[in-house]
Amino acid sequence: MKIASAAAGKKVTNAASLESLDQKDDNAANNSSKASLDVLQSVSGSVYRDSDRDGARGGGEAGAEGTKVELRDHDGAVVATATTGADGSYSFNRVPSGTATGVKVEDRLPKGLTFVSADRPYDSATGVWDVGTLAPGKSAEISIVARATGGGGLVNEAEIAAADQKDVDSTPGNGVASEDDAASATVTVKPAPKPTLSPSPSPSAEPTSPAPASPEPTSTSPTATLTSPAPSPSPTSSPTATMPTPTPSASGPPPSPSSV
Known part of the structure; x- marks a missing residue:
């Protein structure tokens, strides 16, 4: 079995099951099994003299042979060591995954x-x-x-x-x-769909019922008719005898009353 390089550092589960059998199987419960394993990975690189100090290895920059390289975990503890070869390369194999x-x-x-x-x-x-x-x-x-x-x-x-x-x-x-x-x-x-406007129905002319005529109110109360009374005849005056009033004189004795 070959494990793909993409599985490095991951857990792989291998499962197998019985597909067919000519004889009768009295115990079907043991017809399958599976096993899991952690796929180890490798860490490799090289040590070289960076003459131009550009952080990249150029063609004329030789490797540092015989250099000790330590592999540490995230806590700083050394988990493996290696020594570089003639070209300055090193490799750590079967390295467990770390956090x-x-x-x-x-x-x-x-x-x-x-x-x-x-x-x-x-x-x-x-x-x-x-x-x-x-x-x-x-x-x-x-x-x-x-x-x-x-x-x-x-x-x-x-x-x-x-x-x-x-x-x-x-x-x-x-x-x-x-x-x-x-x-x-x-x-x-995608743009939002535009709303579809439904056409409004045309207004239909509906007959208008004439408003019912309001009946004139009929008074049921009796109407009193006032009749002016005829003028009374004016009374006729009887002739009245008027006695002349004597006018006093400026001098002399008062006159005697006249007899009628």
């Missing part, structure tokens, strides 16, 4: 997505998700809620930005999508 610490993932939202919230420690300004510690064989997930401000296909890319331990087959934060520490996903944003 990864200081893990950070960079996930910058593409243009067209505006950050709303996240369920893990995430800096929307830098796009860095602080994963922290990750046990062997374990994985971590983050859920980021964003609001679409544009349409079409939006590509979201994520990559391991940093870790305390060296990655033997990729370089964190170098932006190379083909390495196994990077991944991407495409989000397709």
Whole structure:
């Protein structure tokens, strides 16, 4: 059996079961079995004299032969040692998986997505998700809620930005999508459908019933008719005898009364 290199550092389960048998099986309970194993990995590299101090090995930079190399875990304890060969290379085989610490993932939202919230420690300004510690064989997930401000296909890319331990087959934060520490996903944003307006029905002329005429109120009370009385005849005056009033004289004795 050959184990793929992608399984290094993981737990692999091998399962087998009985498919067919010519004879009768009196105990079907023991027809299957499985076994799990931890796939060990290797760590390799080289030691060389960096003459130009650019951090990369050039063609003219020779390896440091006979150099002792120590392999330490995340607590700093030495778990293995090796000595470099003539070309400065070294290798540690059958290395058990260790706990990864200081893990950070960079996930910058593409243009067209505006950050709303996240369920893990995430800096929307830098796009860095602080994963922290990750046990062997374990994985971590983050859920980021964003609001679409544009349409079409939006590509979201994520990559391991940093870790305390060296990655033997990729370089964190170098932006190379083909390495196994990077991944991407495409989000397709479709415009919202326009609402369909139903035509309003034409108003129909409905006959208008004439308002019923209000009956004139009929008074049932009796009406009193006033008749002016005829004027009474004026009384006729009888002739009245008037006696002349004597006018006093300025001198002499008062006159005697006249007889009628």
